[in-house]
Amino acid sequence: MSAQTWTYLLVGLTFFIYIIIAIVSRAGSTKEFYVAGGGINPIANGMATAADWMSAASFLSMTGLIAFMGFSGGQYLMGWTGGYVLLALLLAPYLRKFGKFTVPDFIGERYYSKNARLVALICALFVSFTYVVGQMKGVGVAFARFLNVPFDTGVLIGIGIVFFYAVLGGMKGITYTQVAQFCVLIFAFTVPAIFISLQMTGNPIPQVGFGSKGTDGVYLLEKLNQLSVDLGFDAYTKVNKDNLINMFFITGALMFGTAGLPHVIVRFFTVPRVKDARISAGWALLFIAILYTTAPAVAVFARTNLINTLSETPYKNAPSWFSNWEKTGLLTFDDKNGDGKIQYVSDTTNNELKVDQDIIVLANPEIADLPPWVIGLVVAGGLAAALSTAAGLLLVISTSISHDLLKNYLQPNISEKGELFAARVAIAVAVVAAGLAGLNPPGFVAQVVALAFGLAASSFFPAIILGIFDKRMNREGAVSGMITGILFTATYIIYFKPQLGGSGLPEDYWFGISPEGIGTLGMLFNFIIAILVSRFTAPPPKEVQELTERIRTPRGSTSLNRSVH
DSSP, X not given: OOHHHHHHHHHHHHHHHHHHHHHHTOOOSHHHHHHXXXXXXXXXXXXXXXXXXXXXXXXXXXXHHHHHHGGGGHHHHHHHHHHHHHIIIIIHHHHHHHTOSSHHHHHHHHTTOHHHHHXXXXXXXXXXXXXXXXXXXXXXXXXXXXXXXXXXXXXXXXHHHHHHHHHHHHHHHHHHHHHHHHHHHHHHHHHHHHHHHHHHHSOSOHHHHTTSBOTTSSBHXXXXXXXXXXXXXXXXXXXXXXXXXHHHHHHHHHHHXXXXXXXXXXXXXXXXXXXXXXXXXXXXXXHHHHHHHHHHHHHHHHHHHHHHHHTTOBXXXXXXXXXXXXXXTSEEEOOSSSSSBOOOOSOTTTOOEEEOGGGHHHHHHHHTTOOHHHHHXXXXXXXXXXXXXXXXXXXXXXXXXXXXXXXXXXXXXXOHHHHHHHHHHHHHHHHHHHHHHHTSOSSSHHHHHHHHHHHHHHHHHHHHHXXXXXXXXXXXXXXXXXXXXXXXXXXXXXXXXXXXXXXXOGGGSGGGOOTTTHHHHHHHHHHHHHHHHHHTSOOOOHHHHHHHHHHTOSSOGGGGOOOOO
């Protein structure tokens, strides 16, 4: 069978499974819609958390960025991995003991203020919407290749798919769907990596293979360094010392932003006990590590094969995968010198090949001429990664509106049926809005997601960490810090991102910090303002201080006697 037939078959099969799961696991109550009834097995929850975490940014875009940025691309790998460890060990167990399953809920009660809840709600919507726009870009890339249609058409199709199963299932349906999606995406990512590692180095372990000698006796990384230099690029493994400050800030924004991501935090409320939350966090870290340790190897394989396959190749002799991706508009060739050959060089004046970095993982099996079924499998995996995270984020948006805004702010007496209806309407609106924004995202998938992480770091992380470990932190400090952090970060992003109307001039960046890394500075401003304001205003009520002490106590957490709803 052809690659296209295999793609239709595998994508169709996986989607059939997802839809059946969504129907069978349909949420019948708000508790099932928000936290899957609180009865998910820790291992299954670990898989669902990993799928929620390993978005299109991880599956599609992170590898592409590492492939084209080399050493500097490692900031995404380090930031996201470190961030999950920080969340799992430092925050999640305490939030689970507190018993509130949304960040605005936690902030509203910990800071004894409806205004604090409202500010957190606005921040949650801002962060989640930015994040889901990146996922819709990933959905568009995968569908564009799957159906051989333009990218814009791929996004519109993705809107319809996400709309169906996210609106229907709620957290219960999404959780079990994400377990299936994890199995698909991790298999789809590792199988081609093993094939190509064997093909290029004779070693079946990609993590070892990309640091080994190739079939020609030359170390693969040395070969890639030389290929890059010959084309005018920096050596692939070169450390760009001029970029270290920005690299540090981007890594920090990704790490601390992780700890403030609402759609990941809610995962720790879908298990029965605090102990199960810790266990599922450990399983999730193991499952995440499989993909994250494989990504650098895939990046090296893909970059090497891309250069060897296309550089100085006559356009008329370009392989079939090249023309397939040209149809999507995500890969283009402009014969500037009229010699009919593809010139791929660092000099933008002479470079004739434009490659959207988000296509690298999907194109990798085709470039390496792997069996057709592997090509179809990778497309199915890319869709699983994008759709799983999109669903989790959309649920956060709907929960913020129906539970935090309506139930706890505007209409306290709303019925459960009315709240569930509002949640589904909110998801429907969010799907359409995010999809339309995804038609023209402000960067590659991973860059858009990095902006969302920066917004989360600058708004939520200080409020959560201080709410757990500083009993003197009061509502005035928390609200002032959140407003300062997110306003500063959002303003900086809008001012410098060309796609958002900004100047886009790196020479004007503060201390060389790009919009993707400015969230770290916004977070520091948040901390400073929050602590200063709290020390010059009245301390929180005694019962709030006692509550803060109790959630840090290993034993007796059940004394809080809090329900998840």
